[in-house]
Amino acid sequence: MSDGLVLDKVSIRFGRHVVMQGVDLRFGAGQVVGLVGPNGAGKSTLLGAVAGLVAHRGRITFNGQAIDPRAVGYMPQHAQVRAQLSVLEVVLLGRHERLGWRVDQEALAAAGRILASFGIADLASRAIHTLSGGQQQLVLLAQRLLREPRLLLLDEATSALDLAHQMQVFALLRVYVARTGALVMIAIHDLNLAARHADSVALLTRGGLAGAGRFDDVVTPAALRTVYGVEAEFLTCSAARPVILPIAPFHPVGTHADDPS
Template sequence: MSEGLVFDRVGVQFGDRVVLKDVATQFSPAQIIGLVGPNGSGKSSLLGAVAGLVPHFGGITFDGCRVDPRMLGYMPQHGQIRASLSVLEVVLLGQHERLGWRVNAEIQEGAYDILRSFGIADLASRPIHALSGGQQQLVLLAQRLLRAPRLLLLDEATSALDLAHQLRVFEILRSYVTRTGALVVIAIHDLNLAARHTDGVMLLRKGGLAGAGCFDDVVTQQVLRTVYGVEAEFLSSGATGSVIVPVARVREASTGAANHCCGDRSRSFSAFESRKGSA
């Protein structure tokens, strides 16, 4: 199946250092996929490879072809802007191919609509460099959505946001995916957000693929011990499903004994359909 995003034994190497190796899996469109894993596991490098900014080995295709920059929206982890531009001007740059000497009313109204959806329309005339890190993060995400990409790559796009804005962002992403059929891949550290708001996850560990599929199948207590080095409790919530509560770090001596848990899981993964449908 060539539809969607396909990784075919993808690897990334910087000099003698192997950052990613033999990553192979695929994801269907119209989903939000969480890219999870500990610090240094290769999440940013993988997103950079998909965006065409990081040289890589192996194949990455979207809908059977090389990823077309014109259908792509990519938001890197550190994307603060210090230019003397207003918030509205920054958002409008998401449509820079269509901008002329004057911005037509339709594009401008679309930019205002996106700012309103994020609850920051009142910041439209403010200089971007005067905003907080979290506010800038919202503006940059609004800019990417104005571009209307079919493939949206987000590297920790909620890391600087408060709880309410984190939830708002995922509501907006869900609405966008449902409306357009786009595929969103978001690197995220908060496993509870990933459990609640994604259709599936891709788990990286030390540059390799440790799991891909539905969250509950991939992220287990044993995996948390081996991949993250933590003991955790899984609490059941009728409204949101499982809630992960980290309890303690795993002692070094016990992590080695548990290293077999992901062996079979990391060998072969096929595409999976959204378990949430269009909800």
């Protein structure tokens, strides 16, 4: 499959520390991909490699070619803007390559529309540094979407948002994918969010890939025991999506919860 994102035997190491070894992944365009896994599994590092910011071995291509940075929208974890800029100015920077000395009315209108879609049009004139972490997260995501990248890479882009805004963001990402045919890859800690909103997932474990594909096929009770070290109950919600309820730490046969080893 040449269309979409392809990782071919990708390995990443920092000095002697191997973050991941020989990862093969293929995801077609026109979908939302959830990147899941425990802390330290390499989700942020993998997104950085795809964005061209982290050195790696192996090959990463998008639509059969080396990734063009101009086609990528990348939002790192804990992204913040400390400059003395208004919210509107920050969003307009998403089109900085196309802006001249003066910002035309079409660009202003597009920025206004995307702020309105996030429900934050009333913040347009506010200084970005005066906003809460969650509000800044919405503004920065609006900036990336204004650029209309074919490949959108988001690292915990909903981590500072409340439940309503998390649902709103995923709804907007779904509309964006349907309209543009883009591929969105988002690192998500909340497995229930991934179950509900991701078309596919990649489950990372320390050192590599534990599985990729449909959520139901990849995130199983056995995978949670192996990758996360927890026992969990799998329920089904009214939308026929799985709901994961962690129950207890998983202790393999022959070990005990109070065994210090």
